[in-house]
Amino acid sequence: MKYTEIIDKYLDGKMTSQEEAAFEAQAKTDRDLAKEIELHQLAIVGIQYIQETRYQETKVRVEALVREVEAEQSTHLVVEESNNDVVRNEPKPPPPVIPIWIRHKLLPIAAMLLLIPTIYFIAVSYSNPLKETSVALIKHYEGTTQGEDNPDKPEKTVLLDAIDLFKQGKYKEAIPVFDGIISENVADKPSAQILKADALYRQGKKAEALHVLKSIKKEDDSTLYENVQKIIKKME
Amino acid sequence: MDEQRIYELLSSDNLDKENEGMEMLIQHKEYLMQKHGRQMQNYFDEREKHEIFIEKTQTLLEIIRVDNFEWRGKSSLERFLFTLIYRKIQNEVRKKRMNRLVEITRKHENQTSITDKPSSEKKWAEISRFIDQRLGKTCEKVLIMRYYEGMQLDEIAEEMGLKYGTTKNNSAKCMNKLKQLIKENPNVRDYFRGLLED
Numbered sequence: 001m002k003y004t005e006i007i008d009k010y011l012d013g014k015m016t017s018q019e020e021a022a023f024e025a026q027a028k029t030d031r032d033l034a035k036e037i038e039l040h041q042l043a044i045v046g047i048q049y050i051q052e053t054r055y056q057e058t059k060v061r062v063e064a065l066v067r068e069v070e071a072e073q074s075t076h077l078v079v080e081e082s083n084n085d086v087v088r089n090e091p092k093p094p095p096p097v098i099p100i101w102i103r104h105k106l107l108p109i110a111a112m113l114l115l116i117p118t119i120y121f122i123a124v125s126y127s128n129p130l131k132e133t134s135v136a137l138i139k140h141y142e143g144t145t146q147g148e149d150n151p152d153k154p155e156k157t158v159l160l161d162a163i164d165l166f167k168q169g170k171y172k173e174a175i176p177v178f179d180g181i182i183s184e185n186v187a188d189k190p191s192a193q194i195l196k197a198d199a200l201y202r203q204g205k206k207a208e209a210l211h212v213l214k215s216i217k218k219e220d221d222s223t224l225y226e227n228v229q230k231i232i233k234k235m236e
Numbered sequence: 237m238d239e240q241r242i243y244e245l246l247s248s249d250n251l252d253k254e255n256e257g258m259e260m261l262i263q264h265k266e267y268l269m270q271k272h273g274r275q276m277q278n279y280f281d282e283r284e285k286h287e288i289f290i291e292k293t294q295t296l297l298e299i300i301r302v303d304n305f306e307w308r309g310k311s312s313l314e315r316f317l318f319t320l321i322y323r324k325i326q327n328e329v330r331k332k333r334m335n336r337l338v339e340i341t342r343k344h345e346n347q348t349s350i351t352d353k354p355s356s357e358k359k360w361a362e363i364s365r366f367i368d369q370r371l372g373k374t375c376e377k378v379l380i381m382r383y384y385e386g387m388q389l390d391e392i393a394e395e396m397g398l399k400y401g402t403t404k405n406n407s408a409k410c411m412n413k414l415k416q417l418i419k420e421n422p423n424v425r426d427y428f429r430g431l432l433e434d
Contacts, residue, residue: 004411005404010337011330012388027340034341039415041334042428044383046418049431050364050376051384139251230287 003036129234130198130209133227137191138163159188162195171199190221194228201235210235237264239313246300254297261293261317271318272325279329288328292320323386330386363424370417375410382407 009015010023027033141159162177178196182189193216201209213232218225238260245257261268269276269289276285296317299305305316368376381387381395393403418425 002408002412004408004415007337008408008411011333012326013329013333024337024340027337036415037334037337037341039418040411041338041432042418042425043379043411043414044330044334045431046367046424046428047376047379047383047414049428050367051380053360053364136251143251226290230290233287 003033004040007037007040128201129231130194130201133231134195134198137194138167141191159192162192166195166199171203174199190216190224194224206235237267237314239310243307243313246297258293258297265289268314268317272321276325279332288321288324292317292324295320326388327386359427363427366424367417371410371414375413378407378410379414
């Protein structure tokens with residue numbers, strides 16, 4: 001049996017314990033086998049990198065096109081509204097459709113995405129490992145403070161101010177506001193720490209972002225803590 | 237496990253409902269993980285098991301969010317999650333075993349001489365194009381299924397509509413072809429070694 005198949009058999013755990021011991025003993029002394037093992041490892045790393053890179057490139061292209069579509073749709077909406085101002089009695093026109101040229105551009109890419117097996121459609125995470133958690137937190141705070149059964153609290157308002165700055169991309173200005181919440185508001189401290197870390201990360205300050213994430217304590221919020229440990233692992 | 241209810245919650249486009257669905261899934265962690273018994277016991281500690289489970293339930297949620305999951309009645313969610321976890325485990329086990337093997341061979345010469353690290357996108361584009369051209373689409377597809385997605389040979393055979401023996405031969409031939417490319421091209425070899433160091 002050739003090296004490739006033997007190595008795969010070992011990696012798949014399909015050898016008997018005797019075969020496994022013999023193979024490991026051979027790997028210790030057989031230089032050719034050792035070189036093959038290294039090549040095998042490099043080939044696996046290479047193929048994984050090829051696919052992950054391809055996935056990221058496709059994702060960026062699709063996101064760019066989706067932005068184009070959204071921009072195009074909002075242009076249609078503006079035209080539609082101004083027309084409605086002039087001729088109010090006419091029946092409402094149908095909702096804006098995606099222009100054909102954009103649809104044609106989207107289709108092959110959508111098809112490419114479908115070819116990527118579903119299992120890895122999302123498995124390769126977004127380039128910013130904090131993004132998803134931050135979006136969820138922002139949704140949460142914006143949702144809870146707007147609810148009727150959640151009277152405005154001063155702390156929430158400060159946090160929402162910081163979130164507004166964050167959403168506008170004013171990370172430098174948002175960070176001191178997050179710092180204020182971290183030192184004064186126990187309830188929102190872990191959320192503010194995560195958002196501060198994201199603001200740092202988006203400015204390219206990965207090490208500082210990691211430092212902030214590592215300062216989050218389990219006792220402050222065990223659910224967020226679990227999530228943060230996963231983010232740290234991705235970032236390291 | 238009320239799969240249909242969980243699926244409805246996860247596909248609701250409502251954060252609170254999604255959270256509720258995730259919580260319901262997490263309550264069934266032990267039940268869902270015990271199906272992977274032996275390999276789990278041998279290779280993963282409790283923390284790792286938990287991380288795999290959480291990662292794959294989140295993957296499931298994302299797949300549902302982009303409408304890439306088709307509800308096909310009872311057990312479909314459970315089977316899908318089982319496959320996600322199973323393939324993750326296969327990949328992780330292979331990674332652990334490969335690390336062990338590399339550790340064993342470390343005393344040999346020329347094993348860790350990193351001469352180059354991934355440097356530029358341009359360089360990667362050249363290497364990627366070179367591999368694309370030399371490896372061919374079919375080989376690339378087989379290798380991605382085998383070594384990226386963690387699929388077993390029988391699964392690949394089914395996916396490609398080929399016999400098990402043919403798939404096994406093809407997979408080995410393609411892997412050998414890639415290894416030969418790496419062996420003969422120092423640029424590719426050094427770039428991939430750099431990836432290992434990252």
